[in-house]
Amino acid sequence: MKANFIGLGYIGLPTAIIAAKHGIDIAGTDINPDIVNVTNEGRLHIVEPDMDKMLKEVVASGKLKAYTNPQLSDAYFIVVPTPFKGNHEPDISFVEAATKSVLPLLKDGDLFVIESTSPVGTTEKMRDLIFNERPELQGKIYMAYCPERVLPGNVSYELIHNDRVIGGINPESTEKAKEFYSQFVQGTLHSTDSRTAEMCKLTENASRDVQIAFANELSLICSKAGINVWKLIELANKHPRVNILQPGCGVGGHCIAVDPYFITADFPDESKLIAQARETNNFKAEWCAGQVLAQMMKFEKANGQKPVVALMGLAFKPDIDDLRESPAMEIAKSVVDASGTGNLMIVEPNIKSHSLFALSDYKEAYEKADIVVFLVKHKEFASLNWRTDVKVLDFCGVFKLPYNQ
Ligand code: SAJ
Numbered sequence: 001m002k003a004n005f006i007g008l009g010y011i012g013l014p015t016a017i018i019a020a021k022h023g024i025d026i027a028g029t030d031i032n033p034d035i036v037n038v039t040n041e042g043r044l045h046i047v048e049p050d051m052d053k054m055l056k057e058v059v060a061s062g063k064l065k066a067y068t069n070p071q072l073s074d075a076y077f078i079v080v081p082t083p084f085k086g087n088h089e090p091d092i093s094f095v096e097a098a099t100k101s102v103l104p105l106l107k108d109g110d111l112f113v114i115e116s117t118s119p120v121g122t123t124e125k126m127r128d129l130i131f132n133e134r135p136e137l138q139g140k141i142y143m144a145y146c147p148e149r150v151l152p153g154n155v156s157y158e159l160i161h162n163d164r165v166i167g168g169i170n171p172e173s174t175e176k177a178k179e180f181y182s183q184f185v186q187g188t189l190h191s192t193d194s195r196t197a198e199m200c201k202l203t204e205n206a207s208r209d210v211q212i213a214f215a216n217e218l219s220l221i222c223s224k225a226g227i228n229v230w231k232l233i234e235l236a237n238k239h240p241r242v243n244i245l246q247p248g249c250g251v252g253g254h255c256i257a258v259d260p261y262f263i264t265a266d267f268p269d270e271s272k273l274i275a276q277a278r279e280t281n282n283f284k285a286e287w288c289a290g291q292v293l294a295q296m297m298k299f300e301k302a303n304g305q306k307p308v309v310a311l312m313g314l315a316f317k318p319d320i321d322d323l324r325e326s327p328a329m330e331i332a333k334s335v336v337d338a339s340g341t342g343n344l345m346i347v348e349p350n351i352k353s354h355s356l357f358a359l360s361d362y363k364e365a366y367e368k369a370d371i372v373v374f375l376v377k378h379k380e381f382a383s384l385n386w387r388t389d390v391k392v393l394d395f396c397g398v399f400k401l402p403y404n405q
Contacts, residue, residue: 002027003180004073006098008035008066011115011148012079013044014051014155020058022184027071028064029101039066047321050156069101075111075180076102078126079148082116088261090119099126103133108140111176115148117201117255119262123194127169144168144177145194147201153320163187167197205259206274211245212256213277216284219247223403230400249375249395250285250327252316257281257325285327288375288395289334291403295371295391296339303370306343310369311335312362313376313396314348321350328375332357345369349380374398 001024005016008030020026030036038045042059044052058064070076080094095116106112112130114123123145131138146166150158164181166189168174178189192200215233222229233244251257257278264275292309299307316326323329332346336357345365346357353359366372366384370391374381377396386392386399394401 001025001075002071002073003075003077004029004071004102005077005079006030006070006102007078007080007094007116008039008045009079009081010046010048010152010155011150012077013039013046013055014048014150014159015077015079015115015148016064017051017054017058018156018159018184020063021054023063024183026058026064027073028066029068029070030066031068033068036066036068039064048155049153054156070105072105074109075113076106078112078114078116080116082118082262084258084261084265089265090262092118092122092125095122095126096129099129103130106130106134106137106141108137109142111142111144111173111180113143113177113180114145117147117259117262118145118198119266120195120198120202122198123167123169142168142173142176143194144173145197146177146181147197149201149204152322160184161187163190165190165192165197165200167192167194167200169194199263202259202263205256206263206277208245209251209256209260209281210274210277212248212251213280215245215247216250217280218244219284219403220287226402226404228400228402230397230402246397247395248284248327248377248397249288249331251281252324252326252328253322254324281327285330286334288327288373288393289331289338291393291395292331292335292371292373293338295393296335299370299391306339307370308343308345308368309335309339309371309373310345310347310360310365312347312365312372312374312381312398313378314346314354314357315350315376315378318377318396319350319379321348323348323351323354331373331375349378 003024004027005012006029008028016026016028035045042056044055078098080098083091085091127143164185166174166177174191181189219229236242260274260278264271296307311332314328345360347360347362347365349362373393374396377398381398
């Protein structure tokens, strides 16, 4: 059988590679000719451990070839971005465009799967789009939604071992999609319908967002109440049925900070808690920026000069170089906007340079600073000695210091 993956990004490309490695003939399609060329040279255009070697192998063996157009196949996988537009409304135009691009190629017995994170009802919308244009295909093709749920950095393992949820537009479609994924997924394949599968992906990430919002709310309460939030959570988690996550300086990345809006946009009256969690997590970043500026003013008042401030970390989570939707970046920008870069030392050990900020060495910044602000819990920071002679704002628990110490 031949399968065509539309979208060769962080998820589409690794999935295409793993499927090819398991003996399936794969055509990869991307609108970006650079991605197509680089892929055909056997070079990985994303950062993902173990994938580069595997890509070389499947390109050399001819199992994977990339194109700028869809290719006649037996199965099509839509793995394109679903950003949002306007007031956090999901934009499914890329899914629509990808569906339209394969429409002329579809034939009896084909499988069509959407993997892109999508609002509830998207698979049914694409079904209607296809059958409106090609009514003769009704009842003849199989359509399903199967969300990815891998963690960047661990994709080669998780793509094979994680369970998958597969929801067809009818039970036959679910079965057909399961047959395909069972060729390389060792985790359990769970059957459902397409709407439930779509909602399941959104639910997974909204659940995490709500839980992190709870931890962030606790951190604000504790700051006012003079309680060490890290110790509090540690103690509460001794309860056998309590498992609170960690506060931070907000929630970033392209998934957890985005997907809940796919629920709140369509179900605003019913999703008050999910919407509030988004606001709480966004507010946490603003609050952190406010705390930094307040400490800077306090220092200046007491010492008659501006403090040297070390902003430690820019990435959206620990030990990665990804700055997308990063609350630490937002905080750094707010502090720079309010105070200028003069006395700021900005640190991100996982990247060499940045277009907006001159970056400092983390050890040097830590030593020189009058105020240290931990924004991301990178592993390098854990090796630093706790400085008791300066103000340390430990927003992400490097030393587990109380916010109001
Ligand atoms: N964070 C906290 N406190 C915590 C845990 C995380 O503040 O206790 C913050 C992080 O610092 C970061 C944000 O949350 O800013 C998100 O980080 P993450 O590691 O929770 O998630 P992502 O965005 O890297 O990946 C998630 C994963 N989803 C879940 O864990 C439910 C992954 O499995 C999904 O595949 C991915 O989203 C996706 O594509 O949807």
